[in-house]
Amino acid sequence: MRRVKTTESVGMVLCHDVTKIVPGEFKGALFKKGHIIKAEDVEALLDIGKEHLFVWESDDLNIHENDAASRIAQAVSGNSTELTCPKEGRVNVLALSDGLLKVNTDILSAVNSVEEVAVATRHNNSYVRKGDTLAGTRVIPLVINKEKVEKVEEICAANEPIISVKPVQSYKTGVITTGSEVYSGRIEDRFGPVVIKKLEDFGSPVLHHTILPDDKTQIAEEIHSLIDQGLELVVITGGMSVDPDDATPGAVKAAGADIITYGTPLFPGAMFLLAYIADVPILGLPGCVMYHKATVFDIILPRILAGEKLARQEITRLGHGGLCLDCPQCHYPHCSFGK
Incomplete structure (x- = not known):
C-alpha cells in the first residue's frame, strides 16, 4: 500500500476504514476498506x-484481502456450496x-496452519438448510503474499x-x-406421532406403522416383514430400558441384526x-425422543439418511459434546x- 493525497485518490482502493465522528450523533465507518474512491467522495x-x-497498490507479490478470501473460499469448497461476494x-x-455438512477437519487444520490464513466452519456432520x-x-x-494463498x-x-454438503435421501420407512x-x-x-413427524420433516415417508406388545417374537417377525415389503429403514419406539418387560433390544438381536451399539x-x-440387517438400518429409540426436542435421534438420523453406515467407533466419539x-x-x- 502507499500514501496518497486525498485529492489524487479517485479510482484507488482504500486500505483501511475511514471513521466519521459527529459528537452525540454518529460514530462509524464513512467508507470501509476495499472501497473504490469516487470523485464525490473526496469532499x-x-x-x-x-x-x-493509504491505498492499495497492485504488485506481483501480494494479493488484496478480498481477492485472497475469494480464492481461499473457492479452494476449500465442494459439492452444493456457493460463495458470497467479499465484504x-x-x-x-x-x-x-x-443436507449433511461434511468438514475434512484434518485438511482444515493444515490450511489454517498457513500463516495469516483463517478458515472457520460449522461443526462436521451438522444438518444444514439451503x-x-x-x-x-x-x-x-x-494484503498477503500470494505464495501463501497458492499454498492453500x-x-x-x-x-x-x-467443505461440502451431502444430500439426504428419502427412505421408505x-x-x-x-x-x-x-x-x-x-x-x-x-x-x-413424534417420530413420524421428524421422519417426514426429513422427507422420509412412513409407509407402515404397527403397534405391538412387548413381545420379542412378534417384534422380530415385524422387522423382517417390513424389510420383506421393501422398506429401507426400520424405527422402533419404546422398550429400550433394562426393565424385564422391555423387549426391543432382544427382539432386534433375535431378528438376526448386526448390532452396532446398544x-x-x-x-x-x-x-x-x-x-443393521444387510444394509437396512434398525433404530431403537429410547423414551426421551418423545419429549425432548433434541436427542440422539436428531444426531444420528441425518447421517443415516445421507447414506452413511455408522461403525461403533463413530458412535463412541459422540461423547465429546454429547x-x-x-x-x-x-x-x-x-x-x-x-x-
Whole structure:
C-alpha cells in the first residue's frame, strides 16, 4: 500500500476504514476498506480532515484481502456450496441445498496452519438448510503474499474438499411402536406421532406403522416383514430400558441384526440402539425422543439418511459434546449438543 493525497485518490482502493465522528450523533465507518474512491467522495473525506489516505497498490507479490478470501473460499469448497461476494475482507461459504455438512477437519487444520490464513466452519456432520452459512474465509493482514494463498490452493487440490454438503435421501420407512399398555389401548400412543413427524420433516415417508406388545417374537417377525415389503429403514419406539418387560433390544438381536451399539454417550439418548440387517438400518429409540426436542435421534438420523453406515467407533466419539444442558428454552441446533 502507499500514501496518497486525498485529492489524487479517485479510482484507488482504500486500505483501511475511514471513521466519521459527529459528537452525540454518529460514530462509524464513512467508507470501509476495499472501497473504490469516487470523485464525490473526496469532499466528504476532506470534511473530516482526511487529506491523505493509504491505498492499495497492485504488485506481483501480494494479493488484496478480498481477492485472497475469494480464492481461499473457492479452494476449500465442494459439492452444493456457493460463495458470497467479499465484504470487509471476508467471504462466506453457503449451502446450496439441505443436507449433511461434511468438514475434512484434518485438511482444515493444515490450511489454517498457513500463516495469516483463517478458515472457520460449522461443526462436521451438522444438518444444514439451503442458504445456511457453512464457513467463513479471510486473511489476517490487508494484503498477503500470494505464495501463501497458492499454498492453500495446493493443499486443497491434493485432497477432498474441506467443505461440502451431502444430500439426504428419502427412505421408505416403517415404524414399530412397542408397549403392551399402548397395544391394549390403556394409553394413547404419543411416541409414534413424534417420530413420524421428524421422519417426514426429513422427507422420509412412513409407509407402515404397527403397534405391538412387548413381545420379542412378534417384534422380530415385524422387522423382517417390513424389510420383506421393501422398506429401507426400520424405527422402533419404546422398550429400550433394562426393565424385564422391555423387549426391543432382544427382539432386534433375535431378528438376526448386526448390532452396532446398544447404548450411546449422548444425554438424552443413552439407551439408543443402532443395528443393521444387510444394509437396512434398525433404530431403537429410547423414551426421551418423545419429549425432548433434541436427542440422539436428531444426531444420528441425518447421517443415516445421507447414506452413511455408522461403525461403533463413530458412535463412541459422540461423547465429546454429547451432553445436553437442558436449557429452559431449547436452541438446538444452535448449541454444542452432538457437536
